Amino acid sequence: MTSHPVSVVVVSRGRPAALKRCLTGVSQLAYEAFEVIVVTDTEGLEAVAALPFGDQIKTVPYHDANISAARNRGIAQAAGEIVAFIDDDAVPETGWLFHLIAPFADAEVAAAGGFVRGRNGISMQWAAQSVDRTAATEPITIDSRRPVVLHPNEGRAIKTEGTNMAVRRDILAEMGGFDPAFHYYLDETDLNLRLAARGLATAIVPLAEVHHGYLENKQRTNARVPRDLFEIGASLAVFLRKHCPETQITSVWKGFRAAQRKRMLKHMVRGDALPGDVRRILRRLSKGYSEGQNRSFGSLAAIVRSADGFKQMPGNAHVAKVVAGRRWQRKSVRSQAESLIGQGIVPSVFLFSATALFHRVRFDDAGYWEQTGGLFGRSDRDQKLFRLTRFAKRLKLETLRVADQRLLSDE
Numbered sequence: 155m156t157s158h159p160v161s162v163v164v165v166s167r168g169r170p171a172a173l174k175r176c177l178t179g180v181s182q183l184a185y186e187a188f189e190v191i192v193v194t195d196t197e198g199l200e201a202v203a204a205l206p207f208g209d210q211i212k213t214v215p216y217h218d219a220n221i222s223a224a225r226n227r228g229i230a231q232a233a234g235e236i237v238a239f240i241d242d243d244a245v246p247e248t249g250w251l252f253h254l255i256a257p258f259a260d261a262e263v264a265a266a267g268g269f270v271r272g273r274n275g276i277s278m279q280w281a282a283q284s285v286d287r288t289a290a291t292e293p294i295t296i297d298s299r300r301p302v303v304l305h306p307n308e309g310r311a312i313k314t315e316g317t318n319m320a321v322r323r324d325i326l327a328e329m330g331g332f333d334p335a336f337h338y339y340l341d342e343t344d345l346n347l348r349l350a351a352r353g354l355a356t357a358i359v360p361l362a363e364v365h366h367g368y369l370e371n372k373q374r375t376n377a378r379v380p381r382d383l384f385e386i387g388a389s390l391a392v393f394l395r396k397h398c399p400e401t402q403i404t405s406v407w408k409g410f411r412a413a414q415r416k417r418m419l420k421h422m423v424r425g426d427a428l429p430g431d432v433r434r435i436l437r438r439l440s441k442g443y444s445e446g447q448n449r450s451f452g453s454l455a456a457i458v459r460s461a462d463g464f465k466q467m468p469g470n471a472h473v474a475k476v477v478a479g480r481r482w483q484r485k486s487v488r489s490q491a492e493s494l495i496g497q498g499i500v501p502s503v504f505l506f507s508a509t510a511l512f513h514r515v516r517f518d519d520a521g522y523w524e525q526t527g528g529l530f531g532r533s534d535r536d537q538k539l540f541r542l543t544r545f546a547k548r549l550k551l552e553t554l555r556v557a558d559q560r561l562l563s564d565e
Contacts, residue, residue, distance in 0.1 A: 283313040
């Protein structure tokens with residue numbers, strides 16, 4: 155398979171540690187021709203410079219809290235045929251680009267999106283969905299192992315997530331990229347509907363996986379409690395003015411506000427928010443929605459390509475290896491994994507305890523994947539709560555569960 159040159163764009167603001175972890179994972183991608191562009195603030199620029207491969211990354215200084223405008227600056231620097239996007243609080247599986255870019259061999263594919271795993275590294279946060287002009291989504295049933303090329307229906311688009319998507323650069327640049335009226339929230343959904351309006355096909359690629367941490371930022375705490383819904387309200391107002399039938403706008407807004415109130419009350423009951431927080435955040439939501447009524451949007455100018463050429467990341471031969479042991483052996487197993495990283499090998503660590511604990515997967519800052527849990531416990535959450543098995547058998551099953559995503563060999 156011929157590799158399309160890909161520009162990977164990462165936008166980061168106020169999360170230098172997460173950015174370094176994300177870029178460590180990106181540097182291990184098993185793909186022949188890709189460059190990395192980081193659009194970030196001063197802290198992020200310092201984090202990139204501190205990485206051993208930092209000089210191989212294109213950086214764009216940007217300090218404003220506007221993810222659409224930031225992404226557009228990344229697109230301007232992109233020299234690849236395809237632009238892929240991942241958030242700074244996400245880490246890609248090693249085979250991410252290998253799978254995500256493959257459908258672009260079909261000339262009719264304009265965009266592609268993969269699946270996203272949540273904080274525990276097991277459960278899916280996002281899978282295949284479509285979205286309508288009110289921003290309401292519906293799941294799409296597809297084969298969980300095979301890519302599928304989908305065409306938009308009247309009034310609906312194929313949904314991709316900004317933390318795991320790719321678009322042909324020529325199409326994206328000619329469309330003006332992301333609409334800067336969406337400072338935060340619904341930015342990629344707006345793009346999805348604009349692609350659909352042109353009748354362009356989108357591939358959904360289940361094996362192109364990223365793990366998304368949902369880390370805290372200005373909008374939410376680490377416990378995912380909203381801190382401020384102003385920009386979400388503003389973006390919703392822009393989206394509805396731009397896409398929603400006028401007769402539905404009021405009911406959609408009322409339903410959205412009611413859902414956010416219910417969400418905040420749940421946080422209050424759990425003790426994560428105070429009554430005053432609920433009132434304040436809902437006021438900010440309404441204020442943002444009012445501001446969004448007057449926020450300008452319209453035709454977007456095409457994004458001109460920078461004169462800078464393609465800055466390819468060093469080739470990754472991608473030698474992957476499984477390292478496993480009992481929980482009590484974790485120190486030596488992790489030490490072995492770190493030594494393999496120094497040899498250019500991407501380790502997958504499995505540590506099982508003699509329990510029925512649920513499994514979790516994380517990407518260690520050192521550069522290896524680690525799965526922990528009970529020998530008799532669940533990994534996929536639809537499995538039985540308890541099942542007797544031997545260590546070797548469980549290791550084989552868990553290795554097979556992630557082998558395609560990480561391009562693990564049978565060895």
